[in-house]
Amino acid sequence: xxxxxxxxxxxxxxxxxxxxxxxxxxxxxxxxxxxxxxxxxxxxxxxxxxxxxxxxxxxxxxxxxxxxxxxxxxxxxxxxxxxxxxxxxxxxxxxxxxxxxxxxxxxxxxxxxxxxxxxxxxxxxxxxxxxxxxxxxxxxxxxxxxxxxxxxxxxxxxxxxxxxxxxxxxxxxxxxxxxxxxxxxxxxxxxxxxxxxxxxxxxxxxxxxxxxxxxxxxxxxxxxxxxxxxxxxxxxxxxxxxxxxxxxxxxxxxxxxxxxxxxxxxxxxxxxxxxxxxxxxxxxxxxxxxxxxxxxxxxxxxxxxxxxxxxxxxxxxxxxxxxxxxxxxxxxxxxxxxxxxxxxxxxxxxxxxxxxxxxxxxxxxxxxxxxxxxxxxxxxxxxxxxxxxxxxxxxxxxxxxxxxxxxxxx
Amino acid sequence: xxxxxxxxxxxxxxxxxxxxxxxxxxxxxxxxxxxxxxxxxxxxxxxxxxxxxxxxxxxxxxxxxxxxxxxxxxxxxxxxxxxxxxxxxxxxxxxxxxxxxxxxxxxxxxxxxxxxxxxxxxxxxxxxxxxxxxxxxxxxxxxxxxxxxxxxxxxxxxxxxxxxxxxxxxxxxxxxxxxxxxxxxxxxxxxxxxxxxxx
Numbered sequence: 349x350x351x352x353x354x355x356x357x358x359x360x361x362x363x364x365x366x367x368x369x370x371x372x373x374x375x376x377x378x379x380x381x382x383x384x385x386x387x388x389x390x391x392x393x394x395x396x397x398x399x400x401x402x403x404x405x406x407x408x409x410x411x412x413x414x415x416x417x418x419x420x421x422x423x424x425x426x427x428x429x430x431x432x433x434x435x436x437x438x439x440x441x442x443x444x445x446x447x448x449x450x451x452x453x454x455x456x457x458x459x460x461x462x463x464x465x466x467x468x469x470x471x472x473x474x475x476x477x478x479x480x481x482x483x484x485x486x487x488x489x490x491x492x493x494x495x496x497x498x499x500x501x502x503x504x505x506x507x508x509x510x511x512x513x514x515x516x517x518x519x520x521x522x523x524x525x526x527x528x529x530x531x532x533x534x535x536x537x538x539x540x541x542x543x544x545x546x547x548x549x550x551x552x553x554x555x556x557x558x559x560x561x562x563x564x565x566x567x568x569x570x571x572x573x574x575x576x577x578x579x580x581x582x583x584x585x586x587x588x589x590x591x592x593x594x595x596x597x598x599x600x601x602x603x604x605x606x607x608x609x610x611x612x613x614x615x616x617x618x619x620x621x622x623x624x625x626x627x628x629x630x631x632x633x634x635x636x637x638x639x640x641x642x643x644x645x646x647x648x649x650x651x652x653x654x655x656x657x658x659x660x661x662x663x664x665x666x667x668x669x670x671x672x673x674x675x676x677x678x679x680x681x682x683x684x685x686x687x688x689x690x691x692x693x694x695x696x697x698x699x700x701x702x703x704x705x706x707x708x709x710x711x712x713x714x715x716x717x718x719x720x721x722x723x724x725x726x727x728x729x730x731x732x733x734x735x736x737x738x739x740x741x742x743x744x745x746x747x748x749x750x751x752x753x754x755x756x757x758x
Numbered sequence: 759x760x761x762x763x764x765x766x767x768x769x770x771x772x773x774x775x776x777x778x779x780x781x782x783x784x785x786x787x788x789x790x791x792x793x794x795x796x797x798x799x800x801x802x803x804x805x806x807x808x809x810x811x812x813x814x815x816x817x818x819x820x821x822x823x824x825x826x827x828x829x830x831x832x833x834x835x836x837x838x839x840x841x842x843x844x845x846x847x848x849x850x851x852x853x854x855x856x857x858x859x860x861x862x863x864x865x866x867x868x869x870x871x872x873x874x875x876x877x878x879x880x881x882x883x884x885x886x887x888x889x890x891x892x893x894x895x896x897x898x899x900x901x902x903x904x905x906x907x908x909x910x911x912x913x914x915x916x917x918x919x920x921x922x923x924x925x926x927x928x929x930x931x932x933x934x935x936x937x938x939x940x941x942x943x944x945x946x947x948x949x950x951x952x953x954x955x956x957x
Contacts, residue, residue, distance in 0.1 A: 449894070450853050453887045457860045457880075602866050626862075627872060638773075642806065658957055659943050662935070663773035663812065678863075679855035681943060687862040687872070688933040 349389035349400050353382050353471075361386045363467030365415030368567040375546055377539050378563050382410070382471030385439060387417065390465030393443045399436055409473045412438040414445065416466040418458075419568075423451040424466060428510065429473055442468050471565075474558045476508045481529060481560040484509040487522045489540040490550045492572050493621065493727040494614060495579030495745075499523065499537055509556055509565065518698060535562045543567060548589045549598075550580045570598075574606035574726070575743060582745040592752045599749060607746050610737040612724040617732040619721065620710040622672070622697030624728040625683035630670030630692045631722035631734035634708055634715065636701050638664020644718070651721055653708050655701050657682040665689065670723040672697050672730055692725030699730070760785060762826050763908060764793040765815075768803060769823045770948040771935075773814040778935060782944065784911050827952050831906070837953075839905035844949045846898045851946065853891050858932040858939045860884050875928065885923060888931060888938060892920055899945075909948075915941045 354370040355362050362370075366384040373379050389400050412435065414424035425445035427438035445451060446466050455462055476484035487501030502519035504512050505528065511517045525533035536555065539562075543551040547569035554566040572580055581595035590598075612629055632649030635641035641652045641664035652668035654661065656675045665671060665685050671693040673682045678695060686693035699710035706717040715721070715732070722734045740746050760783075767783045768774065779794070780787040794813055797803040802819030806812060815823065831837050861884050864873045875881055895916065902909035919938040922930040932939035950957055 449890070450856060453853060453856060453860075453890075456883050456887055458865070602871070606871065642808070642811070646808065656957070658772070659770065659940075659947050660772035660815075662771075663806075663814070667809075679852075679859040684855065684858045684862065684932060684939060688937075688939075 349386045349392075350402075350404065351384050351386065352404070353379065353384060353469075355384055357386075360417045360464070361388065361467070363387065363415030363417055363469070364419055364568075365413065365566055366467055366469050369469070369564075371546065372543075372564050372567055375539075375542055377542070378561070380472040380474050380563055380565070382469060384415070385468045385470070387465040387467050390443045390446060390467065391463070393440065394446065394465060399439060399443075403435060403439075403470075406432040406435060406470070407472070408432070410435060410470050411473050412442055413469045413471075414442045414466045415469050416446075417464060418460050420451060420454050420458075420460070423454045424448070426510075428508070435470060439468050439470070442466070474556045474563045474565075476504070476556040476558065477506055478558045480506060482506060482556075482558050483529075484512050484554075484556045485519070485522050485525075486512060486552065486554050487536060487540065488550065488552050489544045490572075490576075490580055490583075492550075492552075492576055493729070495550075495572060495576035495583070497583060499540055509554060529557060529560060531560060532557045532562050539564070543569075545589065548584065548594075574603050574609070575611065575746065577603045578607055578743075578749050579745040582748050595749065596753050604746070604750075606726070607743065608740040609726055610739060611726060612722055612729050612731060613735040613738050616722075616729070616735040618729060619708075619713070619715065619732050620697045620699045620730045622674075622694045622728045622730065623678055624693075624724065624726045625678045625680075625695040626671075626686040626691060626693035626725045628670075628690075628692035628725050629722065629737050630725075631720065632669045634717050634719050634721055635664070635668065636703060636706055636708065636717050638662075638667075640664075640717065642667045651723055653699070653701055653721075654682065656680060657685065665691075670694075670725070672699075672723055674699050674701060686725075692723050694723050694725060694728045694730055697728070697730055760789065761793045761796060762830065764790055765797055765802060765819065765823050766827055766908075766948075766951070768794075768813060768815050769820065769827075769951055770944045773806070773812045774935075775812045779813060781936065782911070782915070784914070823951070824954060828954060831952060834906055836905040839901060840949070840952055843898050843901045843905065844953060844955075846901075847895075847946070847949060850891060850895055850898070854939065854942050857884060857887055857891065860887075861932045881928070885931065888920060888923070892916065892938075906952075912941065912945045912948075916945075 354373040359367040362384045369379050383404050409429050412427040425442045430438045476482050483505040485503030490497050491500040501522035503522045504519050549569045552568045553564055556563050578599055581598050584590045585592055585595050632651040634653050635644050635650045638661040641650045644650045645667040649669040651670045652664050653672045656673050671682050671686045673695045674697050676695050680695055683693055683695050699708055708715045720733055722731050763783055771782050776787055780790045802822050804816050899913040919930045930937045
């Protein structure tokens with residue numbers, strides 16, 4: 349039930365995360381040493397409350413992370429920076445979190461069986477907050493919003509990975525590494541290239557660098573949707589990594605349907621990119637308070653830009669054509685209300701709302717209230733002006749893929 | 759005193775028309791309107807005209823509500839009971855947000871799309887999970903009502919919203935000002951305002 353990493357065992361036993369760590373190690377990429385406790389041990393623990401008797405000895409502090417066979421992002425516990433004598437209780441806590449009400453709800457809604465259990469990965473800690481040459485981040489081998497072949501992601505200097513995921517700190521584009529930590533950047537870029545060739549698909553990694561040394565904590569292949577998934581599939585054919593049949597298989601009917609949703613034009617002045625939280629496109633003048641949104645809406649469409657929203661902003665949300673917030677995720681108040689009202693919304697946008705100066709700041713630019721912007725609630729883009737939308741018919745990648753699909757049918 | 763209740767309700771529900779304030783308070787519209795007029799004379803509330811207008815708090819009104827609410831809490835000796843219930847509420851809150859998201863969005867073939875409510879089995883699973891959450895929220899509401907009677911109204915309003923949703927009026931889960939999500943969010947705002955916690 350306990351296996352040293354790499355552990356060449358099926359994902360239903362060691363979980364998807366440990367499976368990814370195996371692949372990283374097999375490719376010679378740096379992964380902190382550790383071991384995985386199988387889903388079978390979790391099932392035994394949930395049945396009779398017993399953990400495996402013997403754990404491998406730990407030399408120092410470790411992280412204890414969940415890793416189910418089917419990904420359930422954010423639903424289970426992670427315990428970081430654990431004293432060796434507290435590892436057993438941390439493992440018990442992670443196993444128990446399989447049955448937390450949130451996790452149960454997630455499985456109900458996604459039709460995942462309740463009896464699978466999760467694996468637990470115990471790894472030596474690496475510290476993104478060790479010194480000024482340390483940090484953490486996430487990176488995609490291609491832009492997950494458009495599928496464009498550029499490394500994309502975010503990084504926090506001098507912080508741990510938890511600060512990147514929680515949205516509690518303003519992150520920097522991962523490309524900032526090129527200047528501040530060129531060796532880390534070079535290693536990251538080359539690893540992403542190697543992972544793409546290995547998986548023959550776009551990849552996402554979580555990483556930490558400690559005193560200038562890069563470590564990988566997770567890899568996930570694929571995961572792009574809609575137009576981005578279509579672009580990647582077509583580009584990978586052009587790059588000779590997959591054939592046309594594989595490209596056609598990889599793209600789902602849902603991707604093609606999603607690709608038909610009108611999107612903002614891409615040749616635009618991008619102010620910020622957050623997370624799309626309510627699909628659709630809206631353009632209007634910036635209002636930075638709900639009261640202002642109501643007043644300005646009398647003269648034309650308004651986009652409400654707020655740090656977050658609360659019930660006190662309901663009248664502004666009702667008056668606005670679209671919503672942008674800098675905090676909160678896709679389940680935030682602003683996102684839920686925008687979807688209920690059928691309005692496009694972008695959340696977690698990297699910008700600040702300055703209520704003293706009545707302006708919005710993003711990327712070292714300051715944009716006053718009243719400025720025309722447009723939002724795309726699918727891709728999360730916030731752009732200056734109103735560039736209008738593109739339709740699926742104008743997307744060359746989609747046209748090529750559809751042609752391959754049709755050829756396949758004949 | 760019901761004027762305090764009207765002021766505080768407006769603090770928690772935000773801009774609203776008379777009918778919605780009265781519903782949230784559980785008082786007659788005529789009584790609520792007369793309190794609102796008194797509060798407007800004192801400069802604590804204001805009425806905005808127009809399509810998205812309604813009654814709302816002024817900044818002095820917000821301060822006045824904070825003062826009155828803190829006084830009420832300390833007079834009742836209820837601060838630690840409300841703070842305890844708030845901790846329990848915070849544990850349930852992410853679930854409510856997950857469920858509201860699941861109601862609006864569905865991941866099919868890996869693509870998150872707006873839930874078109876064509877799959878009644880999926881919708882039924884979401885409604886069932888709202889019911890499960892509600893069962894666990896009930897003791898939290900009971901603790902709050904025991905600490906301060908004005909919290910009683912939330913149990914009534916949450917139960918009414920869930921009943922209407924179960925009866926087929928599905929907008930009462932997360933798509934209406936008085937939906938389960940809407941009332942829940944007002945309760946959240948109320949707890950923050952009552953305990954003086956900034957959002």
